[in-house]
Amino acid sequence: MLKLPQSSTDRKHFVIVGALVVIATIALGFFLLAILPVKAQHSVQAEPIRWLFQLHVWLIAFLFALVVVFMLYALIVFRKRKGDDSEGEHFEGNTTLEVAWTVIPLILVVIFSFIGFQTLRDATRGGDEVQVEAVGFQWSWTFNYPNGVVSQEMVLPVNKPALISLRATDVIHSFWVVEWGPKQDLVPGMTTRIHITPTKVGEFQIVCAELCGLSHWSMVAKVRVVPEDEYIAWMNQKLVEQNIQTASR
């Protein structure tokens, strides 16, 4: 058992704690990444979000380790021993330290503001090669395409930038496909937009993410991401169906 120094300012304490912080950061970082599986990974816009999330996780792991290791170490090493009735060491503060732990976080804030700004830009921009309007109402969705096609499910071609316009007819809703990453509210009285470039073929769920009353929990719709030729085929079929409907009326 190694002998710990008496004075609280002895360098030895800080060497030990420093080593423990490093170990704890690594362990905690991997632990957090394991228990926080970010599902957003199937759109161009999801990538920067996941990347920033994981960067945050490492910072969180470090700061958590820093505080908790220092705290646990202090609790063990500076606990009152039996028969020791002395008071703690008398020091009231340290201005250098206080300035340091004000300025260093401030620098981190500047860095993260910058990174956050860039990530935000990447997570919200995209093209409008495909356009579709999603209308949310209590408690369902419909989707309108510019060519007049109306659908109960949303169909998008894979890897094509889509601009989705959002409109609510009654109360506020929110458009969210977990696998795509970002969400955007639908607000009565205004049109909002979200850029999504889906990167994976498959079936996903559009869910309403803003509490909108009784059946909010079940306000979901299907979205299918398909290869481009399949998309064109679907669109043509829809056009035919709807033209026939219009004609026979």
Place this chain on the structure above:
Amino acid sequence: MQLTSLGLVRGIIGYFVGLVIGMAVVMISRLALGMSAWDQEAGWVGGIVFATIGFMLAVGSMTDWLKWTRGVETPFHHGPPVGKPAWTRYFSVDYNHKVIGIQYGVTGFLLLIIGGSFALVFRAELADSGISFLQPGTYNTFLSMHAWVALASILLGVGGMANYLVPLMIGAEDMAFPRLNAFAYWINVPAIITLMISMLFGWDSGWTAYPPLSLRGPVGYQMVFWAIFGIGLSSILGSLNLIVTMLTMRPKGMTLFRMPIFCWAILATSIIQLTATQLIGLAFLMLSFERTLGMPFFNPLYNALGENIGGQPLLFQHLFWFYSHPAVYVFVLPGLGIISELLPVFARKPLFGYRWIALSSLAIALVGFLVWGHHMFTSGYGEYLRVVFMISTLLVAVPTGVKFFSWLGTLWGGRLTFPTPMLFTLGAISVFLIGGLSGPILATAATDLFLHDSYFVVGHFHATIFGGFVFPFFAAIYYWYPKITGRMYNETLGKIHFWLMTPGFWVMSLAQMTAGTMGMRRRIADYDPALGVEPVHMLITIAGFVIAFSILLMIYNLFTSAEVGALAGNNPWRSRSPEWQIPSPVPEHSYARPITVVGEPYDYGLAGSTYVAMAGAGDD
């Protein structure tokens, strides 16, 4: 003794008499205007307003003021009411801040239990997927009630700590305005009754009450609006009183930077409460007016040309969060003050960086006014605003960090002991750390676009609120219990409480965050098992019940120890603070003679120094 000699009983009678009168007034006015007599929106609003006035009159909170208008003098009566048992004063209007503090604290605790029970109900429902016993409408009501009842419990708990402790800590006889103090407490009671009545009608928007949803739902909303208005009025009046008390009633020698650190926390909190609360009061009144009178503040309304001649839903969100973000610091700053207050006592060391901690509270309060937009990243407001609010929000982390590091500095090199209050203080730090560190990830707007309105946010704010309020509140209860009752709580039970609740809470918040990243939305009555979150939900529910059980142990402990606990003596913790230099329980007049401050509050380990001189130092 007659039941009606209790102010509370008279107040409740007054409430229902007022309710009937109010509804009648509305009906008569409507008839006079040629409308149908009964309109439930207008009827209930009139009823609630009169009921609240009825309660306040009947309970006696305005009696002295009414006498003044007639030129009658009303000298203070000190001590329990004449000819009645001493306990009755807790159920009637009493001007002693210690009584009012207990009234606040106990009511707050009661609401914590009620609000927590609501959560247990819907947590049981969420334990597995599929709707088992709570229909979505009821689920939404329970969820929404849970939030506001819990928030009210926090506001009252904060009021309890502030009212009981601040005058004691600064050696004051009482608060600056004792009658206003009593009024500010009692206005909560009719508000809470009104809030409970809303359950009969239901409402389904969550605590945020965003229009247009809150303009359409059942009439239960009206009760929520007016209940929150009442509780908000209490915050405003109470904080005004606290600010004046701290600024004008400190004893000789107690400069601002020699106040106990808890007072700094309350000063910062009060500044927020006095100013920001007015915004939510206003916003909720506007909702009520829009529902009752059709004033188009928030709901868009189109003319024949398709132009919006109505309101803007986003306006409400701005007003709401301009209060509700600063409000989250109302919830936590007092608790952080408790942490700073207790650490030096159990470390036997000065508080590290007193001035930095004091000013960081003010800094958090002030920066807190500039960040409300981080709740609206997905709302559809101007895109550049996302950047502005991202930066301002990240800035909050700086003064928060100062607190954490200063606490570590306080522990370092101490002689630490771990009775229950210290355990809860350390637990608070660990839990608040989880909450605080999950803040910046929500603040960088891009990540928030994914996490917003998911369970990750639920995990974040429960961790901040438990770490910043519930754990410190429990620490404070255990710590001042001997001062309040004169007896010690049971240490073993206290430790069991801690070791059940703390790991339970860690598991609960981390699991909530896990569910969030897996795509679990918040505020939904049922979820898709395909998300794979079912085991996570089971874990959250189990942890929730463990926490609830541990709190039952605490209640049992507090009740039994008041009878059988060991006598505590004046100063079981060897604290330097003035309230520990006087007898326990504190006598009616706390300080026999004015105290004088002759040293620093936290100079533990400095031989021969004291903070206060008790006998007025013989100077006057």
